[in-house]
Amino acid sequence: MPTLSREGQLPAPEPHRHRQVAQSFGTDPDRYDRARPRYPDTLVERILAASPGRDVLDVGCGTGIAARQFQTAGCTVLGVEPDERMAAFARRTAVPTEVATFEDWDPAGRRFDVVIAGTAWHWVDPVAGAAKAASVLRPGGRLAPFWHVQQPPQALADNLQEVFRRVVPDSPFILPAGGAPVLDGYQLLLDRAADGIRQAGGFGEPEQWRYDGERTYTRDEWLDQLPTSGALTRLPADRLAQVLAGVGEAIDALGGSVVIGYSTVAVTAVRVVTRFG
Template identity: 65%
Template structure:
């Protein structure tokens, strides 16, 4: 379920900068992005020079490097940036709004799981400034959509362990809506809409388009519990409440036979830089 504040998420710096608490766990457990997305960003021509906004630990950046791209990361959390550098991604510490490109230009600007932390107009304006004509801005998110039985089990676990946590409300919403295949994706409509509107307002781009790629991943109990503390609503829970949530979710996965398959949809907003300079 999403852990994105509804109003002006780019101002919620406390949540945005909470993921570096355990950067190595974040890198180890967060899902990667589908190959089809990487191939679409890279395109049919020579591998592009890419600016990765909010690159975190470099998950998307390393996938792009493996596809032949040269990648520069910009990341406001120094802990995440340090790990990205150790893992082979050149990374500069700054928010993209304040980052100085120093005349550098790129063929693509991407943001994986991060554009909602960027001012949508200022971020798009900076992307337009550094993109070569014909280059593309692509902001994308992995949205997980648990099957109905999984959503119900998790909602119950969250309500029992941390009834006042945003996780409880989010899980209940997902469970209630889980009869549709895009239940959790619908929660991202506002984020996608704001991103597209910011691109339009910034100028310098063709009309934004949306991409959607569906895929699945099977998790064991231990693998899911390893990832769970990296989710935004959990990073800010008190340790005791977090432990209760972990125990309750672990019991729920045990009851499902010790593993489950999570549906994912990778959603993206993409726009081509227009003009001649």
Template identity: 60%
Template sequence: MPTTPGEQSGPSESEFHSDRHVAESFGVDAERYDRTRPRYPDALVEQIVTASPGPDILDVGCGTGIAARQFHAVGSRVLGVEPDGRMAEFARRSGLTVEVATFEAWNPAGRTFDAVVSGQAWHWVDPVVGASKAARVLRPGGRLAAFWHAFQLPCDLADAFAAVYQRAVPDVPFDLQLVKRPLEAYQATFTKVADALREVGGFGDPQEWRYDWQRSYTRDEWLDQLPTLAELTQLPSNKQAQVLEDVGAVLDAIGGSFTMSYTTVAVTAARTGASGPF
């Protein structure tokens, strides 16, 4: 179920977690999602593991298992929770253990963990309910870490892509200024997560960890990923095809490749005191 809050239009004050239709639309092509969505910085994975008291990790909204496999590769024991059965089945085929449920409805059955992580997905969880449940299942000193990729297109491409969306799908919101200032666009989401952690108690002071990196895309690589973004998963096939054709033409005109700048941000806090009901 992972995605970016608001994807290209950036997050707003709307309650993402209540929009299940969008939240569970990403499994329509789980193989493409897993193939094309970017992985997380190794430094982020290593920092979460180092800051946690043990190897047991709960991955909330694990999707196809992108983050879970990265944690597994460094020796963690990972249990995934994922509401979309199609995404969960894909993750299981790679050897992961996944239970199908929303995090709010999931039954921990007395199990506890050293870390609760969520990549591109915590905005689909009720922030207060999620923080409270994380507090209940984390061992003392355990860590909650919710993280997202904020991506920034080169300015000329941002303008050109906005024109494509406005022409092909004028009803789809595309805030160009938010695309050009991605961290500002995401700050409302980060603040909401941190505020919920303070509200439920049982956590130390929330922090933001940031990792800057870049990735180069060919035309075909970007067009392969584009249908996994929230705006396009909801489009009729003819509208989606028009967007892909027009974006492809934009990329052809600049030589068929570009470099995307990413900042991966984790909102994180450690569990204080003894575990118990909240």
């Protein structure tokens, strides 16, 4: 999931310009694929039920987590991923993947019924990305980027902030805090995606679809996924070890496991016939 700034908002007004962060997740694709949570099957089903077919383009597909879920649902999926390391992993899991940023990717005349992006659309220019999606979607096709937002319990959220500020005081990022709903801090991201769709044209009015749930993590499971956060992917090994040690102590104090709330939110719109043809 994207990380918040110290002010509880996105790390910059235009996160898609932070290519060094966007392309840092491939430092450990095995961990990323193993530890990152899957998306709700109900969301996958709803997207497909509201789409004209099952030809899917997965933007920023990473290791292919979402792509494989859509394949399981009977879709033909093509991934586009800027990091060759992540793309290579996706290909090994039978997800055809081309290496490019979405803005620069050449569709070579191909058309799709659905364009998705699993916790990746914030790395795409919101207007250029939506315009590109409109150009490759069939009439009636659906653009549906979606995000996971984690809600740690208050005790763990406080620990995450304390450890991160102590070990990485010069970073512009923090991990999401507890207390007030973390989703509130991500509304700027969701609004930016919707505004980009409106500005690009070619779509009906965007909607938000939301699914809530929770997952219980053991200490080892939570520490396994933590380094896949954009706040930590470029951290030197010694400082990462300090972060993990501090957080591990907090989870031990909670009994060795932690319940994390999740909200999965899609910003979605239907491609209509306009100047895109």
